[in-house]
Amino acid sequence: MNRERAAWGFVAPALIALGLFFFLPVVAALILSFTDFDIYALADIGNLRFVGLDNYLHLLQTPLFWKALGNTAWFVLLGVPLSIAMSLAAALLLDSKLARFKGILRTVYFAPVVTTLVAVAVIWRYLLHTKYGLVNWVLGGIGIGPIDWLGDPHWSMPAIVLFAVWKNFGYNMIIILAGLQTIPEELHEAARIDGASAWQRLRHVTLPGLAPVLLVVSILTMAGYFQLFAEPYVMTQGGPAESTVSILYFMYEQGFKWWNLGFASAVAFVLFAIMFALTLLQLRVSERWMR
Amino acid sequence: MKRIVAILLLAILGSCANASSQTVIDVWAMGREGEVIGDLIPQFERENPGIRVRVQQLPFSAAHEKLLTAFVGDALPDMSQLGNSWVPEFAALGALEPLDQRVAASADVPRADYFPGIWDSNLVDGKLYGVPWYVDTRLLFYRRDILKRAGFDHPPRDWAEWRRQMVAIKKLVGPDKYAVYFPLNEYEPLEILGLQAAEPMVTDDARGNFGSAGFRKSFDFYLGTMRDGLAPVAASTDVANVWDEFDRGWFSFYITGPWQIGEFKRRLPPEHQGEWMTAPMPGPDGPGVSNAGGSSLVLFKSSAKKDAAWKLVRFLSRPDIQSKFHALTGDLPPRISVWKTPALANDPYSKAFGEQMTRMRATPKVPEWERIATDLKLVTEKAARGVLSPDRAIDDLNKRADETLAKRRWVLLRQKRQGDAS
Numbered sequence: 042m043n044r045e046r047a048a049w050g051f052v053a054p055a056l057i058a059l060g061l062f063f064f065l066p067v068v069a070a071l072i073l074s075f076t077d078f079d080i081y082a083l084a085d086i087g088n089l090r091f092v093g094l095d096n097y098l099h100l101l102q103t104p105l106f107w108k109a110l111g112n113t114a115w116f117v118l119l120g121v122p123l124s125i126a127m128s129l130a131a132a133l134l135l136d137s138k139l140a141r142f143k144g145i146l147r148t149v150y151f152a153p154v155v156t157t158l159v160a161v162a163v164i165w166r167y168l169l170h171t172k173y174g175l176v177n178w179v180l181g182g183i184g185i186g187p188i189d190w191l192g193d194p195h196w197s198m199p200a201i202v203l204f205a206v207w208k209n210f211g212y213n214m215i216i217i218l219a220g221l222q223t224i225p226e227e228l229h230e231a232a233r234i235d236g237a238s239a240w241q242r243l244r245h246v247t248l249p250g251l252a253p254v255l256l257v258v259s260i261l262t263m264a265g266y267f268q269l270f271a272e273p274y275v276m277t278q279g280g281p282a283e284s285t286v287s288i289l290y291f292m293y294e295q296g297f298k299w300w301n302l303g304f305a306s307a308v309a310f311v312l313f314a315i316m317f318a319l320t321l322l323q324l325r326v327s328e329r330w331m332r
Numbered sequence: 333m334k335r336i337v338a339i340l341l342l343a344i345l346g347s348c349a350n351a352s353s354q355t356v357i358d359v360w361a362m363g364r365e366g367e368v369i370g371d372l373i374p375q376f377e378r379e380n381p382g383i384r385v386r387v388q389q390l391p392f393s394a395a396h397e398k399l400l401t402a403f404v405g406d407a408l409p410d411m412s413q414l415g416n417s418w419v420p421e422f423a424a425l426g427a428l429e430p431l432d433q434r435v436a437a438s439a440d441v442p443r444a445d446y447f448p449g450i451w452d453s454n455l456v457d458g459k460l461y462g463v464p465w466y467v468d469t470r471l472l473f474y475r476r477d478i479l480k481r482a483g484f485d486h487p488p489r490d491w492a493e494w495r496r497q498m499v500a501i502k503k504l505v506g507p508d509k510y511a512v513y514f515p516l517n518e519y520e521p522l523e524i525l526g527l528q529a530a531e532p533m534v535t536d537d538a539r540g541n542f543g544s545a546g547f548r549k550s551f552d553f554y555l556g557t558m559r560d561g562l563a564p565v566a567a568s569t570d571v572a573n574v575w576d577e578f579d580r581g582w583f584s585f586y587i588t589g590p591w592q593i594g595e596f597k598r599r600l601p602p603e604h605q606g607e608w609m610t611a612p613m614p615g616p617d618g619p620g621v622s623n624a625g626g627s628s629l630v631l632f633k634s635s636a637k638k639d640a641a642w643k644l645v646r647f648l649s650r651p652d653i654q655s656k657f658h659a660l661t662g663d664l665p666p667r668i669s670v671w672k673t674p675a676l677a678n679d680p681y682s683k684a685f686g687e688q689m690t691r692m693r694a695t696p697k698v699p700e701w702e703r704i705a706t707d708l709k710l711v712t713e714k715a716a717r718g719v720l721s722p723d724r725a726i727d728d729l730n731k732r733a734d735e736t737l738a739k740r741r742w743v744l745l746r747q748k749r750q751g752d753a754s
Contacts, residue, residue, distance in 0.1 A: 081743050084425040192569045
């Protein structure tokens with residue numbers, strides 16, 4: 042009894058903080074999402090109406106929401122595999138015995154993660170400039186005509202994917218690298234003695250050993266990529282022709298530009314539902330895969 | 333012990349005395365104006381020894397959010413610069429102090445000395461919520477030499493003439509160049525053409541009115557320039573340097589604002605300085621109106637120091653201070669008398685602005701206007717790129733505006749019902 046009370050005593054501060062700063066706001070936002078809270082309601086609370094599921098229904102009928110969802114899906118489908126592949130490749134490189142200058146490489150790969158997004162976004166805008174950018178200059182060298190990366194609706198999203206992958210792959214790389222180092226060296230050796238080639242060792246020793254880590258990485262990366270916001274905010278402001286409006290950017294505009302807080306909360310919960318469902322799906326698939 | 337208490341008491345009393353003799357007012361200002369206002373404050377503080385001014389500068393891009401957040405958090409300053417297109421929104425919030433009585437009691441803010449269009453932009457439902465500080469209206473910047481080579485010795489006075497001139501210029505400059513440039517990611521040029529229509533773009537009962545004959549005519553004129561190759565189908569992000577392109581004659585007409593006078597003077601090569609000029613907006617039938625943009629000075633209801641803040645508004649509105657402000661920023665003063673000073677009266681580029689300011693119209697005074705204008709831009713870009721037919725675009729505009737204004741219609745109805753009940 043006493044021990045239990047003591048335990049609660051120790052946990053209580055953390056629980057109170059969580060309740061106050063996490064659960065309460067979430068519940069408040071959920072309630073908000075059933076109202077039409079906007080600037081008129083700010084002026085006079087009498088202008089607030091409970092609208093039930095109207096915000097959600099309206100959201101489903103808003104073309105820009107679907108467009109934002111599509112843009113985000115593009116971003117996730119293109120970005121997550123690319124990001125994980127790059128992190129994996131970089132981690133394998135750093136883990137292999139052949140690589141030199143590991144310390145420097147590790148720093149170089151991890152540097153984008155810790156630099157300020159706004160600062161590097163500005164630099165990337167220069168790199169991607171149609172006429173004077175380095176990227177088009179290199180492409181021009183191999184005979185590819187200039188691409189209007191941030192001004193052409195077809196290329197704006199790939200350009201942002203490229204930037205985001207570059208910015209973030211170092212983070213996953215560190216996690217994967219840690220995972221690689223937990224795979225016992227004896228397994229590799231045994232496989233080598235049995236005559237397995239490098240590819241077979243990667244396929245049958247490294248990847249299965251990494252599976253739990255890859256699952257965590259893919260869930261984290263997916264969650265992160267669904268919350269794409271700062272990249273389009275800094276680089277394109279959602280343009281051209283709304284081609285880089287992501288769900289979070291859409292929510293930001295609704296909530297903080299037009300001050301439709303009720304509607305914006307509904308967007309947040311729809312995003313939550315999507316991410317929750319996809320994470321469950323990922324867990325299911327991986328459970329089957331691991332068996 | 334007693335001595336310590338006595339000292340503490342004295343200190344507290346002393347600071348009280350200090351506070352009562354010195355009123356500190358908080359002022360928010362944005363962008364370049366926020367930097368320059370600091371140069372004017374010392375004179376104000378010398379003239380009003382009891383008042384100290386604390387200025388906080390905001391970047392323009394974050395100002396709107398910051399003001400709204402401050403309203404919610406009850407942390408608004410005593411006085412602020414406020415874009416006059418935001419006045420209806422903050423008036424709807426009930427954040428602004430009505431100024432009619434203060435203006436009536438202050439001989440140095442004479443309504444008759446202000447250009448009517450800019451004064452009107454601060455009126456919401458007949459009440460005054462801001463005193464105009466400077467004016468941002470847009471008009472034509474044009475290439476004199478190209479216009480002359482095309483056979484015209486004066487800028488256009490109405491749309492028909494403008495159109496004739498554009499066709500002649502296009503013939504002259506050839507297929508790679510254009511007569512006019514309306515950046516597709518700016519709504520202002522079309523907004524101005526829309527303001528020139530006889531009918532308002534938003535009706536009094538809060539509905540989109542883009543199907544009116546007047547707006548249709550504006551819309552057709554605008555889209556027609558792109559359909560007929562007189563204007564490029566391009567956003568401002570497609571143009572690396574608008575001054576260079578203007579200098580190369582890529583386009584000859586450009587609708588923009590007074591801040592560009594300085595830029596054109598600085599960025600065009602000296603030997604080409606004689607080739608550009610400003611002209612008032614041509615309208616559908618004769619000289620046309622333009623938008624009454626700019627910033628106003630407002631007091632917030634929540635302030636406890638409105639009287640002191642109002643003194644600063646009066647000071648900044650004084651003709652001699654407005655002249656100084658113009659010299660520091662190039663911003664256009666809203667008072668007619670200031671335009672008689674040599675700095676403005678003798679500047680050839682400002683002349684068209686002075687004339688345009690007699691013909692200005694406020695944008696629709698609903699808090700949702702910026703959102704509707706953003707939709708205007710998006711839908712028009714689709715129409716310009718041929719994704720939507722003009723008719724579909726008009727329908728789409730009305731639909732979006734009605735949706736945006738739905739809550740406003742409900743609020744108006746509620747207010748009416750309450751008015752009927754009481």
